[in-house]
Amino acid sequence: MSVFLVVLTYFAYVFIIAMYSAKLVKIARMPVHLRWELYPVIYEPKSGHGISYYEDIKEWQKNRQKTVRKGIFFLFMENFKFSEYFKRNRGYWVVMFPWHIGFILIVAFHILCFFGALVMVAGIPVSAESTIILGRTFYYLILLAGLISFIAGAFGNIGLIIKRLSDRDLKSFATRQNYFSYFFTLVVFISGLYAWYFVDPAFSQYREFWKGMITLSPSTVESATAAHIILFALFLIYLPFTRSLHYITKFFAYLWVRWDDRPNLRESKMEKNIEEWFNRPVSWSAPHIPSGRTWAEITSENMNHEKEP
């Protein structure tokens, strides 16, 4: 059993990283697209009013420096605050916020367990009584992250199920897979809560399990903890088949589409990139598109055959 848990956990992590990476690489390698930005663009100096550099091209040409840091920071913080939901969809926010905090903290919980196990491998005990501050810090962080995650996640999950079932707008767009996802994640959170309450109130078994993962000497855990480990591993394997990647794709949607106001300058890398796609043939079938010809050929053709009198 112990070996199975280790193998399953390793597999789950490798699987989710591989699947997410493949999806992200696929998105990132897509061709340059036409501009489709939407204002306000957060990098702009006057973005508070939605103003773009088109209001003062001369000034902008003198100083084209812009930083994406502001945008990345904004999006990163949004992943914790969900302020757009708070502002525009408060009833939904009340349940989705704890649900997502549950996810964030369950990830944090496992990262902390991993590093906590490294600390243990280094010979530093991780416990409330540890004489070394690092050991005590990891102990309390793991405890807090796990506990808040399970409680917030379960609360949000139940709330979301009720919300989806009772709100006509949400219900009509929900599918069986949505409800399956909700129930599955609820079971994951509840199992963690159960294991903590009845079996492992200090998450010591969990830390030992992670230490065993690192040292490849699997430790034995009680069945409630084992059940949670299995469910969490299955959850990781399931995630790539859901929309969960929106945590990351949101960055692309904003940085590469909504805020992408990069101009196409002559002889730039972008221009070369566009040129490459311009020379590809199209195969659309409508009568006004000569199939098989390239974008460049199609668009440069003068269709006006009128003669001036």
Next chain:
Amino acid sequence: MKKNLKLADISKNGDAQLTEVNIDELIPLPPPYDRIEELPGFKQLTTDQRERLVCNLDGFVALALPKPESKEEEKRYIGQFVSGLKKLLSKDNNWTFLQPLLLSLDYCARCQTCNDACPVYVASGNNDLYRPTYRSEIFRRLVNKYIKPGGKLRARLGGGDIELNWATLSRLYELSYRCNLCRRCAQVCPLGVDNALIIRELRKLFSQELGWAPQELHEKGTVLQLEVGSPTGMKPHVVRDNMKFLDEEFSEATGIEVKTRWDKEGADVLLIHSAGDILSFPESVVAFAILCNAAGISWTLSSEAPGYDGVNYGLFYDDVQLARIATRHAQIARKLRVKKIVMGECGHEHKALMTVADRLLIGDLNIPRESVMTFLEDIVFSGKIKFDPSKNDFPVTLHDPCNVVRNLGIVEPQRRILRYLCPRFREMTPHGVDNYCCGGGGGLSVMSNVNFTDWKVNIAGRMKFKQVLEAFADRPGPEVKKYICAPCLNCKLQFRDILKYYGAWKKSGIICGGLAELIVNAMVDIKKPFIEWGER
């Protein structure tokens, strides 16, 4: 007809109307427009129209799609649609929007946060059919089911199965023209999902694969523009004749010489108006000639087709047509060796040529392009023209064309002009990048087939009309003349339809015009009022 629509209803009872719009369920307008019995009401579809055309959506018809003659024909269209879906998701055929499309298709949380941002949905009294998410979710499910591996099995097991049949296809086609592409929904999406983009891609699929598009946008739109010069049908010599006539007429009326410059090689500025202004709002193009000449600008119009018409309806439905027109505009500017192209008062011309086509114009076709808003601001504040703002002493409000503000970020120049020249200028609420569309966006303003105008003025334009009335609430009666400044031809056309339908000139004294006319009206050198009041 169903009131509470489900997504799967789109594929059921193909010949039946899916839902209906009742005028008393729409959000109320301020008095005196709240008296429904005094309004013309909706034109009902005739028996003949119902027999000939696909009328299975909401009681309105914008596209006049003929009914197929056989089941085989229906099947052929469905096959073409699936083939189009594949092309829409391929790099070679859709490099132009593939990444934005997939980011919007794959990661929507179905949270419905965007619904309340949609003026059509809200104005309709929250009709399920007009949710920004309704049509895009159907499209998403069709992609998932018919294109992605194992899609049919997943649709059956996971739920959300929607059958692609003639009902689905024909309703989706009509429904794709119930969106203004104003992108308010996209602006509020916490995940960056853009439902308007999805709808534009859907329109594109119909156009580029099936050859289906509204005739006002395609045959009488982009095709006519590329072949003849303008969707108005005006050929180069006709445009020149018309402008010559306008120059003479306005020279006489204003007392100063109005002279349009044509095909001047090496000019600083190639000004590209919407040619529709020449026919529908001629004072607008004349105002530009007056201002450019008075400010001593080296400028020119082009008389080469389609260089005298800046519209580009391809933006609304077809990338190939969009690219063709933008390329022709740039080719003409290159031939004239102008330093820059200045957009006319046309929102979608701005969006099409300044940003969307930015990555279509390469090499020496990439000519600097400037908005008319900054261009006019430079003229007004150059000190070369004397103004008397008291000549504009009437209530003025500004309509923000979506393609200039939300889609381009040009917000303040037009306001600085109005604050300076119009002492009774007031804003609508909300405005700027949060504005409401006029209801004619996405190409709808030029579409008037069957009874579609009724839908545009009653539903699509309702929020905007309400906003206008609220902006003028301190002087509601017709005794005070009021001016909606809408610096965009398509918006003006939509306003013209709205104001006419509601009798707003007689009841409230409201007219609509552009920005350049207001500027000329305030010129000291113009002896008679340039703006003419009355029903347009």
